[in-house]
Amino acid sequence: MLDWTIGGRSRPLACTLVLAIVGALGPSAHAATHYLTVINDDAVPATSVEAAPTGTNDYRPLDTAGSLQGGRAGQVMVAFPDGQCVFDLRVTYPDRGPLTVTQWNICRQPTLYLGKARRAGIRQADPH
Numbered sequence: 001m002l003d004w005t006i007g008g009r010s011r012p013l014a015c016t017l018v019l020a021i022v023g024a025l026g027p028s029a030h031a032a033t034h035y036l037t038v039i040n041d042d043a044v045p046a047t048s049v050e051a052a053p054t055g056t057n058d059y060r061p062l063d064t065a066g067s068l069q070g071g072r073a074g075q076v077m078v079a080f081p082d083g084q085c086v087f088d089l090r091v092t093y094p095d096r097g098p099l100t101v102t103q104w105n106i107c108r109q110p111t112l113y114l115g116k117a118r119r120a121g122i123r124q125a126d127p128h
Helices: 015-030 115-124
Strands: 002-006 009-012 036-037 048-053 073-080 086-092 099-105 109-112
Touching: 009 109, 048 073, 086 115, 109 115
Parallel strands: 036 109
Antiparallel strands: 002 009, 036 073, 048 086, 086 099
């Protein structure tokens, strides 16, 4: 038995109950499918979007059904069924260098606005 102190008094709690609750919550939380919505709010189309688990450089193309038209018209929702949350994303444009977004947590931020991300990257590169 475990003893929990609540309000200065010790309360017994069966260890098996705690283990059963943790066991029930653990596997299902890790296996959940997560979704990322990519919205191209930039002025130019994005020709491809790729994702890799953060730090692996193992980029895989996301199924965007072609290029994402600019001006918020290009939108896609992509499923990540393995339960992982944090990815590096790489966006390719026809007339610009690629945009790389690192450590994007799709569990906490399920929508990525490409134009906002690109403008934030420009501000970080040139703080003046």
